[in-house]
Amino acid sequence: MRQWFSKWVGWVRVIAIFGLLCGLMIRIADPPPIAALRNATFDLYHQSKPRDLTPLPVAILDVDDRSIEEIGQWPWPRNRIADLVDNAAALGAVAIGFDIIFAEPDRLSPPQIAADNPDMPDDLAAQLAALQDHDQILAEAFARSRVILGQTSVRTYAGNRIEKRAMADAAHALIGPDPRPHLMTFPDIVQNLPELEASAAGRGMFSTRPDPDGIYRRVPLVMSVQGEIRLGLAAELLRIATGGEPFIVRTNDAGVEGVVLARQLIPTAQDGTVWPYLTASSQSRYVSATDLLNDRLPQDRLLGHLLLVGTSAIGLEDFRATPLGVPMAGVEIHAQVLENIMSESLLIRPNYTIAIELLTTGILCLLVVVFAPSLAARTMIASSLVLMTGYGAISYYLFHGQRILLDPSFPILATALAIILISTVNYLREERQRREIRSAFGQYVSPDLVDQLSENQSQLTLGGESRQLTLLFSDVRGFTAIAEDFREDPEALTRLMNQFLTILSNAIMEHKGTIDKFMGDAVMAFWNAPLRHDDHAHAACRAALQMIAEVEQFNHARLRAQKRKRVGQRGQASDTRKPWVKVHRLNVGIGINTGQCVVGNMGSKTRFDYTALGDPVNVASRLEGQSRYYGAAIILGYATAEEVKDHFALIELDRVRVVGKEVPETIFALLGDISLRNDARFRQATLCNSEMLAAYRAQNWDRAETLLSKLRESVDALDLALDDYLDLYARRLLELRRIPPPDNWDGVFASTQK
Known part of the structure; x- marks a missing residue:
């Protein structure tokens, strides 16, 4: 019984019917606003077709x-x-x-003039008084017609009332x-x-x-x-x-x-x-x-x-x-x-018109209340418009053809309010469902994507569109060793990674990025889809810098917490102390690349993901892998570097032919924001780095070594984390002196690692 009531009657319909009864009572009372609306409607009729x-x-x-x-x-x-x-x-x-x-009385009547002027000569006053009174003349004219x-x-009011005459x-x-x-x-x-x-x-x-x-x-x-x-x-x-x-x-x-x-x-x-x-x-x-x-x-x-x-x-x-x-x-x-x-052309508003208007109001509103909750929005709106327009047309026809005043305003207003009530309840119900969807799926995909899908379910179809994206891949360096230390406590490893991935996710979403997927300790994200983002490359770089900074803070917080635990357990018996797990620094490698991709729902008809495909995606993934080799936390592809070079501190690392690609890619390290870029010492360091790379590619090993030493001094002065990069080129120069490159060497490094 309760399920039947909920499905076929429901509290929405009960409330709507109660509102209808209240509305009919208001119409019977006919307060001034209702009467004013009705009169204004009749005025429009009158103005549209005067007699x-x-x-x-x-x-x-x-x-x-x-x-x-x-x-x-x-x-x-x-x-x-x-x-x-x-x-x-x-x-x-x-x-x-x-x-x-x-x-x-007429004040211009001759006798009245004589009476009103006592200083008038007596003979003149007598002559005027003898003349016929004007009011009498008028009364005689009335009698003749x-x-x-x-x-x-x-x-009138108290003290100023008119004396009544019969x-x-x-x-x-x-x-x-x-x-x-x-x-x-x-x-x-x-x-x-x-x-x-x-x-x-x-x-x-x-x-x-x-x-x-x-x-x-x-x-x-x-x-x-x-x-x-x-x-x-x-x-x-x-x-x-x-x-x-x-x-x-x-x-x-x-x-x-x-x-x-x-x-x-x-x-x-x-x-x-x-x-x-x-x-x-x-x-x-x-x-x-x-x-x-x-x-x-x-x-x-x-x-x-x-x-x-x-x-x-x-x-x-x-x-x-x-x-x-x-x-x-x-x-x-x-x-x-x-x-x-x-x-016989008076307008007619018979007493029974009120009953017709009340009955029409009840029928129209009941039709809306009964059928609207179960109809599609388009059908409900179209049907309601037909009903209201039809009644309005009948009302105007009666005025135009029969001069009968049948009020269209209240029935149409009441029907519109019923539609608004039902629509509002339906909207609130759908909004609650959207919140449930967001709550459920927002844990897996970008909230922006959830919002867009909840607003436009037509996007839940296979297919994609071509769009320029900025892609970000991140990974934890040395994760295998970290996982090995947690082999006795996998729940702790799960908690650690959840905390770590939350930091990365917050940075991405704070800068309007879309998280594509988590792959163990790795994250893939992109910008400029599904929502457009004009400076998507800049947003990705800002997110990457925030990720590095907040992971560093996370590392320090974990070390401080470990020290506090050790101090707290010094006085405990040795057999009650918990085994210690080494606190590993979580070092993140990030690769960022920009390019034209296909983004959309990819997969099968029964299961698919919103993701991006294309060569820039593969390059971004390879760049993240190169961060271990070059010792730079964030590596940018050439297209991204060109977009952001005027707003971030970049330094060129190399020209690399990554695994699976024949065309070399010039890569850069992202070291900081515009404040570091505008530092004169940093500009000097980037100039020195460019000259070193030019000498290296020209096979001028002596000059390259000299510039490398000078660059190391500049890097140390700025406290930049580029030691691995400098050591890499030092080793390369030694190796190239020992075994010179072939004659067709183009200075491109062929990477063998993903």
Whole structure:
């Protein structure tokens, strides 16, 4: 049972399902970030395909900058507003809605002017008081036409609340539960003067509220105003224009379904709001107020139109941020809502869309949770992209073709998070497996190679590539004698060699080398593969110098430890003393060569090694063998010496024809780093050595002996370990004097030892 659970369910899926349930609960709560993402997606839809602008009998009577310039500053006397109403009605406007509040008496009315100026002459004041009040003139104009007055909400606080006035009843009927708990609520509003309200055919709210990001995406079609159910300005304008029949609010347990207005059902969100489907702002909707007052309009411009009166003048403009990404005058938003209702083009977001989005989220995430852990990464990504893209395409199609707003953002986001969760867990699991591989195989091959193979398993195939490498071979001189002294304690020999090989390995890997293999006490390594290394020859030389230095420290540490043991056992009885093993110095011989090799996986299809093949490999191995003959710890081939000669202290040793090769190789001893190379005494020694070798190859034995003696003095002064090299040439000179070389002698030494 436990194995079945681990294989087919697993803790990853359990955690993912728990996360899915939490995600669905978050969506139901609908916090601001989720709503903002959804709204931003709908905005993109809106911007990608705004509503087509089609001629409809809706116009905006605009108090624009030109009107202010010609008529005078705002607010105008109410008798001028009355002229606007009369002129519009005369031109055939069906109904007029005001996106303007007339909350205070007109201060430009003659009686009001007389009241506001007590120092005015009595006869003049009497004449003004006798004139008709402008507000009365406006009320009479309202009574002669179908006028809908706008009302708006107001922010109030304790001590500054507006006195409530009785509102004219808005005739309506309800089908279903009381909608007020779901509606947008306005507890305090600003109304027009009572005489104006009484003369108007209707009253509508033009207040709306933006989303948290400040964008006006929804407009309340029906709302709760001081506890009464009222229509918005656009809806009330349409109701009055179509006969003034009562409106009907249809509700269910989830909230408002829609409003029946002008004998058609207008679907709404559960809070009674609608989503306007906007076009870009268009001047074709606007009529300048000054043109209407000065009889400059064509006779049929307002015929049969529903007219909204608003302002767009600088200082009076009332612009709102819209989903289209550009601001728009508030009155034009109401006009577009009216157009949407008349053309049945409102965006639709039914209450059931939330259930569809939750169900889709659950299905998509469950598909990912169930199948993703067992699928290849490529298949999982491709399948997930198909699912998410398909759902996004359906969402956009519904908007484009049906004007239905189905949120693609949350289901896609939740699916992407599920994919990320599963992928993260898979990645952590694979990372753990990689660490296990590195831990297991890193003991045998280079960690760099393990890393590369774990990242790209395609390299675990037979084959190789041609690359220039620097190769290093090292061996312990006299290892046979050392092993013989440990014949009674082979474990101690194993510990010793492990410590020794660790020193060599650390130096190689510290300088980014790849350890090819261990062969008893010998090590083969190379640089510039599998990872490229621009100065691979320099790195190999630095590693070799570090190996020699640290082996020397290791030798001293072993001698000191042996002395401490002897001192500690002096007081012990002779029969309890442990037998002593001679402490041999571990002397390392190193050969380094550079050249073009084939590097890669070599072997059979079932077992292979990452190694290098080629003539430079054989030469490097032979050079390591020559270190015993010449007494130099590190010997470089000619190609390596050419690469590093400007940064290391080198001295030419000989031209050698190693075993198995016909072409001679000029070899060099690596003695130190650049500080030794720049020493004037060393430069003098290398010059003397070059002259000695030249005399030797020219068979000038006397001069060669003289220069050899001079070179010995320079070497002793620098304390360089070249005694074996100098003794070698001393013996050669004696032998060549005794038995001269043949006439075709080229000065090349033919080595007979590997």
